[in-house]
Amino acid sequence: MPMNAIDYRESLRRYKPRVWVDGQSIASVADAPQLAPGINALGVSYDFALRDELAPIMRAVQKSSGKTVNRMLHIDTSSADLLNKLEAVRVLCQETGCAQRYLAHDAFSALAQTTARIDADMGTRYGERFTAYLHDFQDKDLTVGIAMTDAKGDRSKRPHEQANVDSYVHIVEKNGKGIVVLGTKAIVTAAPYVHEFLVMPCRNMSEADADFAVCCAVPCDADGLTIVARPAGRPGEKAALFSNKYGQSTGVVVFDKVFVPWERVFLAGEWQHSSHLTYSYATHHRHTCIAARAGFGDLLIGAGALMCEANGFDPGQETHLREQMVQLISIVEGFYACGVAASVYATEDVPSGVVMPDPVYSNIGKLLLANQIYDMHRIAHYVSGGLIVTLPGPDEDHNPETAANLADVLRANPAVPYDKRIEAARFIEDVTASYQGGWYSVISLHGGGSPAAMKQEIWRNYPVGNKVELVERLLDRGLLSDTTRPITANRQPGRCCDIGCTPPSPTTMVAMPTTEKAKP
Numbered sequence: 001m002p003m004n005a006i007d008y009r010e011s012l013r014r015y016k017p018r019v020w021v022d023g024q025s026i027a028s029v030a031d032a033p034q035l036a037p038g039i040n041a042l043g044v045s046y047d048f049a050l051r052d053e054l055a056p057i058m059r060a061v062q063k064s065s066g067k068t069v070n071r072m073l074h075i076d077t078s079s080a081d082l083l084n085k086l087e088a089v090r091v092l093c094q095e096t097g098c099a100q101r102y103l104a105h106d107a108f109s110a111l112a113q114t115t116a117r118i119d120a121d122m123g124t125r126y127g128e129r130f131t132a133y134l135h136d137f138q139d140k141d142l143t144v145g146i147a148m149t150d151a152k153g154d155r156s157k158r159p160h161e162q163a164n165v166d167s168y169v170h171i172v173e174k175n176g177k178g179i180v181v182l183g184t185k186a187i188v189t190a191a192p193y194v195h196e197f198l199v200m201p202c203r204n205m206s207e208a209d210a211d212f213a214v215c216c217a218v219p220c221d222a223d224g225l226t227i228v229a230r231p232a233g234r235p236g237e238k239a240a241l242f243s244n245k246y247g248q249s250t251g252v253v254v255f256d257k258v259f260v261p262w263e264r265v266f267l268a269g270e271w272q273h274s275s276h277l278t279y280s281y282a283t284h285h286r287h288t289c290i291a292a293r294a295g296f297g298d299l300l301i302g303a304g305a306l307m308c309e310a311n312g313f314d315p316g317q318e319t320h321l322r323e324q325m326v327q328l329i330s331i332v333e334g335f336y337a338c339g340v341a342a343s344v345y346a347t348e349d350v351p352s353g354v355v356m357p358d359p360v361y362s363n364i365g366k367l368l369l370a371n372q373i374y375d376m377h378r379i380a381h382y383v384s385g386g387l388i389v390t391l392p393g394p395d396e397d398h399n400p401e402t403a404a405n406l407a408d409v410l411r412a413n414p415a416v417p418y419d420k421r422i423e424a425a426r427f428i429e430d431v432t433a434s435y436q437g438g439w440y441s442v443i444s445l446h447g448g449g450s451p452a453a454m455k456q457e458i459w460r461n462y463p464v465g466n467k468v469e470l471v472e473r474l475l476d477r478g479l480l481s482d483t484t485r486p487i488t489a490n491r492q493p494g495r496c497c498d499i500g501c502t503p504p505s506p507t508t509m510v511a512m513p514t515t516e517k518a519k520p
């Protein structure tokens, strides 16, 4: 049964996770003010899926069950699915800054691919097990935290070489009933207010790391599990006009000999397949991150234009402000276009049938936003002026001694009331210059993997060999088809060549019944 935001909040009461926030034990996650902005943001992914006008993007039919499910829990089987997912995530992140639940989509897609691959290679039955788990999860409309990034210890060493091997989650026991896992996942989005965790490996593993090649589903209140989290957003801060309503908590999740029954285990020592799991997750996730940050970019575009207007300018008339706004629009729509291209040039994974976004465009889009988030913030600051960080606090708004005078002297455009000008200024401070503003920078830079990981994937997947061959042919150098040279080894048919491309159909998105998208 699909839940709404209220059902989701209430459903959290059925679990008793061990959660700490800022040194305080949280007795009831659903009632904790420190976590409310996170629960609100995640709740939007439930409410939007119930809105008929958003159904084409927020709901999808799961091919393996024939049931309609929340897009955030769906596995893509066409380019149209990928495009609709982008739109859904963008709409959710416009509304909330970061909708958090989309990580489930990315992990489920990667697991469908990898379990099918392990079964084909090793004769296991992980695929059946995962499909049963997926359908049950979709039917219950739950939320899962993706516990992938281990604490990792010394970054220059592999998991088994760590002085403290518990800095990576690993298997310490296997028996007839299941496995026991021990270790720490360092960064898990939404950790205090999810129903379950999906433990996944965060890197490729060698044979010596086999115990660290583990993927399994664990309820948030499993014995031995502790969540140590930060507050979500800026709860209770009056000046935080956006992030006291919507925000994201992240948590360190400690697994202290947590038992997992076999029906919830999807990788247990098959180290050769861990790299495919991380690669396919990263590709789906970076594609999704593009839409998430485009939604955030939409907030900056809207707030930047409002701030220009409140200051007395029409950016359409004032050239240097228009130039900044056009740069902001170009950045946001530029990386979003990479997401669209990655959807159109998607390929069908064999044997799972899952459609994967193109890795080059997905990684380029994510790399662009990781670097350009700082330009996005700079532009918001440029068009706004210094007021965004110097304005007296909200308590002054009602001070009988100062409020009237401030309202008079701090007004700019006579057509924009003082309170509307300071609202726009506080909004921009909140999302670009406060703790939360810094948070948006860092999630853009490192969320989904640090930039070095994207550069590696772009180089690994880009058909440089085709381009070298092209030039060699034009130069008549007679060195065609020499695949022994590293520089020509990476050749791919289908992109900008005479074979042409065959994107998985259908490419067209399901049309929205109304052109009007998300209304608050």
Ligand SMILES: Cc1cc2nc3c(=O)[nH]c(=O)nc-3n(C[C@H](O)[C@H](O)[C@H](O)COP(=O)(O)OP(=O)(O)OC[C@H]3O[C@@H](n4cnc5c(N)ncnc54)[C@H](O)[C@@H]3O)c2cc1C
Pocket: 103, 145, 146, 147, 148, 149, 150, 152, 155, 156, 187, 188, 189, 190, 250, 442, 443, 446, 447, 448, 449, 450, 451, 452, 453
């Ligand atoms: C807000 C936020 C939310 C997140 N949510 C989740 C989540 O829900 N689930 C999840 O699993 N993860 C999550 N992440 C984690 C994210 O995937 C990681 O931050 C990212 O993969 C980088 O890992 P790290 O933070 O450990 O940085 P590090 O790995 O320590 O990287 C720091 C720097 O060192 C470099 N470096 C690291 N190792 C090496 C090496 N071996 N060789 C050369 N250079 C190296 C990196 O390239 C980088 O420049 C989230 C991150 C953020 C910021």
